[in-house]
Amino acid sequence: MDSLRSSSFCRWMWYMSTERKRPALQTVPRGARLAGQIRRLYGSNKKASRPFWICLTGFSTDSPLYEECLRMNDGFSAYLLDVTEEDCFSLFPLETLVYLTPDSQQALEDIDPNTVYIIGGLVDESIQKKVTFQKAREYSVKTARLPIQEYMVKRQNEKNYHSEILAINQVFDVLSTYFETHNWPEALKKGVSPGKGYILRNSME
Template structure:
């Protein structure tokens, strides 16, 4: 700034035309003032180029950039809103399933579920899934069985009166274990027992009740002193009486669900009727009956219409 002042103010003296000396001398301080004003104007004109952008830097963006920025902000806000709504929906759903007030945290609900499952080890009914027949199953059948185990465990978590579950004949180096880990998120944290032992050596034989559709005896009640065994078998070739023969070999009591006693056959296009259910469907029936002591309501929970059976009164 000082350098410009010298060049502007003092440089004007060396270029005064002849006959104008008086004019320059009369100008005096007024001429210097005018020079300062010119310098001030010059500096103000150059500042936007040489200095930093003004505080309202957004005004320097083009309209196209501003439009894209606003559009992106709308997308972000929309995603945040959807995520919040989804969290609220899940929170309300968990509260409805467990009967807990929605203000409880996920950690609290998980701890409560775990505590309820652990209590079933001492006071609840016991269910054993016999997995000793999986050696000859295909990978597709093993995958289906792993999915059934996941659904069974999920139903047990939601139950007000859960069963204590044991997976017998289950080894960590088996293809079924690999499928369970692959398909079931958090399988290693499931609150249940796993053992390589066979169910017939694990429990006293007089306490076992092997549930099989080929049994002659209908299950009447759920006894806390019994261990109910489900055959973990997914057989697409539909070999008959596999679980029934296995129970007979060990002289174990058998029972079937009372489908014939409480349900009737319905005509369908394929004329198909079957009492063979998946292990998670059988468990849903047992769990519902243990809570309600109502066989029609329990059977309606697990026996789908595709099996060709229905309750005598559809509204029941």
């Protein structure tokens, strides 16, 4: 990791892959959507004027997810990021970690370059409430959520659907945009798609 720490490409961002069981019957290869999200996240980071240092933790090179990343992402093995089978809770002092989860009561106010931010990616796409929040509590790690409630409001739609659960690349786009602009409304507009059922306060849209 020393080479990445000295690189001008990377700053301080950590991503954790959390794998859970899936039903045997699948129409999409295991981890395919998550592999696609990793590709989009990496592409966004390459274009950023203030790129983050990215590490995939709990990430085994003999896992189905790794195979999907190789299959779907050209040059994945040469991506400028760290990959380790260790989990982030054993890699870093727990007091330096902030687990980003929509179930946290604490809104993220700013980005600290000395903090390790965890974005949990699930191979299993069935959503279990508070799974990331419970993981953070298990290790007594601080949590935070994106400030969607503070800067956005629910928008009426036919399905009455509203969700603060974002794909990992969407969360990253919010963080990356805020890190460059220090403007939460602009950052949230970048990462929170209209399909989530939220709109910026006082928006004309």
